[in-house]
Amino acid sequence: MSGLEQFKDRNVSQNYYKVKIEPYPKTGWEKFKRVVKRSIKLELFVGLKITLMEMLRFNIHTIQYPKEKLPIGPRYRAVHKLLRLLESGTERCIGCGLCEKICIANCIRIDTKVDEFGRKIPTEYTINFGRCIFCGYCAEVCPELAIVHGQDYENASEQRAHFALKEDMLTPLDKLKEQKEYPGFGAPTPAADKLIKKTPLAY
Known part of the structure; x- marks a missing residue:
């Protein structure tokens, strides 16, 4: 066959392999014979073998949360962080x-x-985590890379209105050296450290 002839041939069952399927048992005695037959062939113990092997390995796959935590992907959108300038701390x-x-x-x-230097600064900055859907638009649109998504994902609260104030998200001055540049939304490029150090210190 050539061209479209092979696709027009409707006799597609010629190369099929027909599986022999035993008729379903109807009486109780036939069901009992099928159970004994499958047990003698050790079909029942194939799955039990895998289970027994996993039990003998003693591999614990359970994470003991909160003592143990799985690593989070770099692009995971968790609780927001407000960053400071690395050189001046503002x-x-x-x-x-x-x-x-x-x-x-x-x-x-x-x-x-x-402020007194003529620079526009935020006095209040709040995010309602009860409404936030963590889409990442705020971090993506920020021209100064001031707001990013951090690695803190435990933001459960008993209050319906769960707010985060600027003081909670802003990096403390004493922990400025520990400030991380997240490689996710709203974060600098990997080579941005050299460029940030060259920015002027006036502001």
Whole structure:
């Protein structure tokens, strides 16, 4: 056959291998004979063998949470973090309000003021985690890489309105050296450390 002839041939059952299927037992005696037959052939013990081998290995696959925690992927969108400038320690946030505007869950609230240096800074920054869907838009749109998704995913609360204040998300000054640059949404490129150190210290 050539061309489309092989596809037009409807006799497709010529190369099939027919499986011999025993008729389903109807009486109790036939069911009993089938159980004995399968037991003698050791079909029952094939699955038990695998179970026994796993038991003898003594491999514990259970994670003892919260003492043990699985590593989180670098692009995992967990609780937000507000970062500081590495060289001066000032807040990266310039109060542009893009994160508040793009938030589709309408859970970000930001109030700003102008400081003595003429720089616009946020006075209040809150995120309602009861409404937040952790989409990552706020971190993706931030021009200063001020807000990112951190690695803290334990944000359960007994309150319906679970807010995170700026003081809770902002990196403390005494832990500035421990600040991580997350390779997920809103994080610098791997070679950004060299570029950040070259930025001016005036602000």
